[in-house]
Amino acid sequence: MSEQATEQQIREAFAAAPPIVLAPGPKGPPTQTPPAPSDVWELPGGTAWVYYAEGRDRLTRPVILSDGFNVGPSNIDMLWQGLEWGEYAFFSELRHRGHDLILLGYDERSAPIQQNAEAAIAAILQAVAMREGDHRLAVGGFSMGGLVTRYALTKMEHERVDHQTGLYWSYDTPHRGAWIPLGLQAFAHYSRKLNDGFSNQINSPAARQLLAWHLAEWDGKPRVDELREQFLAELERMGDWPAIPMKIGVANGVATGQGNGIKPGDHAVKGRGLTILGTNLYAQRGGDNQLVANLRLVTPPPAKEVRTDDLPEIDGAPGGTLEGFGILADKLNALPPIFGLKTNAPIRHHSFVPSVSAVAVRGVTTDADLYVDIDGLAPETSELDDFRLASQNQPHTLMTAELGGWIVEQIENLG
Structure with missing residues (x-):
């Protein structure tokens, strides 16, 4: 000693x-202050910070963006720093195009996914109730947030609850681990x-x-933990994925199999x-x-x-x-x-988050799967309807014009 x-x-x-x-995310504290939200929803086990689209004073075209894994409560300042104040201003781009942001955070980000999914379900129902018009929702999240929202939408369909969601999206979400x-x-x-x-x-x-x-x-x-086994079994019992919305995802890794x-x-x-x-x-x-x-x-x-x-x-x-x-x-x-x-x-x-996991094409247990040339696979190999991978391996959840811009375009396609 x-x-x-x-x-x-x-x-x-x-x-x-x-x-x-x-x-993941920035190492230092935020250097800017995010704008005040248009509204704040207190949810069971979470909070939604709502930002109306530019020039709007009410909810019309909701996009729900779920926070991911960490320890402790979600931090609105860190969400803005990581997803807006970098290479690509994801939030501003959506609001400029007429979409309302609903930033979904949790009281404890390390809580079970099923628990935080209840906050996601509450946010979806609140958005449907407050929305003017009939524009379908875009619902998804970053990293674990993509699993939380995937579980929430799948559970709602299993229980025959109308989520009125037209697009499910995930950003470097570990669908396969x-x-x-x-x-x-x-x-x-x-x-x-x-x-x-x-x-x-x-x-x-x-x-x-x-x-x-x-x-x-x-x-x-080392093993597959029993909580993971239970979570995957619950998803499978309910249908594994939401069936109604189009499902898309992006990966911060490459498609070529290059490590x-x-x-x-x-x-x-x-x-x-x-x-x-x-x-x-x-x-x-x-x-x-x-x-x-x-x-x-x-x-x-x-x-x-x-x-x-x-x-x-x-x-x-x-x-x-x-x-x-x-x-x-x-x-x-x-x-x-x-x-x-x-x-x-x-x-x-x-x-x-291996590329094959983020776009749900293969498992992560063998080198053959981890290093597969995704570009050479048939599109139906993925459980997603469409996906995009980065041109180079990069930090997890890094917001780029390449990936963030593609998701914005898919949200725009909702109409």
Whole structure:
């Protein structure tokens, strides 16, 4: 252990620092203030911030946009920063074309998808009740938000509730599962004795439903969590997808099968400080008995090993990326040097939502599926009616003119 700090001091430093949270989007606080909403709807388990179209004073052409996975309540400022104040002003473009925005947020973004779907159902019913005219709704969301709204619409149809939705859309949504490297998951649980926030995120209901492989403990076996199995079974029982609206989706990954350049087995994270020396995380390698992590915190060496069997080489797969390794290193390096947690991240990012998952064409359990040439597949391979992929692998939910503009055009086609 570091001679400079005790375990109790390190624990207190962890508790005082911002939590380690794996999430996409801007790293810093918003630099602008979003406009005041035209209306705010309080929903069961959530909130809808309503912005009428330019020049309008009432709801006529509603577009519901659901927030995605994170920890804690949705933040309207962060939604605007991530989806409006970047390369492509998605919100402004929709409002300029005469569409009303209904930004759907949740009291707890890591709650079960079914729970947050109740807020989505309430928002849909409220939009139908308040809308003037008979223009059909466009309903969808970003990342997990696409699953929340998919479940909500499917449930409404199963229960014969008229959702009056003409278009369902998803933006880099993990329809076939998402991926957090098992070394990162193991570190989250191994470091629980110092601070349990990271572990709690990985073990949250929503994370357990999203992840194709989940670790509940650092020394556990990666598996499909029972909450994910239950969620998928519920969807299948109700029809799996909404049948009435047209279904579209986009992926922040490429269609060509070209990976993001991460080589299996490469060093992703290296512990350098005395407190964390011996901790090493590696990019996922296929085959049996593959080392993905050495774990050591505070206690003397040797480090504990985490090994996997028969997993695909998914870190480098084409798809929307997350800076999971980089986020961990940055959070540890933000702590004062006296605590001995200096960490390097030779690899900052990893595939988070593989392209095949975002456009629902293949599963994520084999290299053959993950790296398939989607352009070479028949269109009916996808469970979506239409989809678009990015021209390069890019950060998960990055709003671009290429993808956001295509969704706007599809919404315009509603009339």
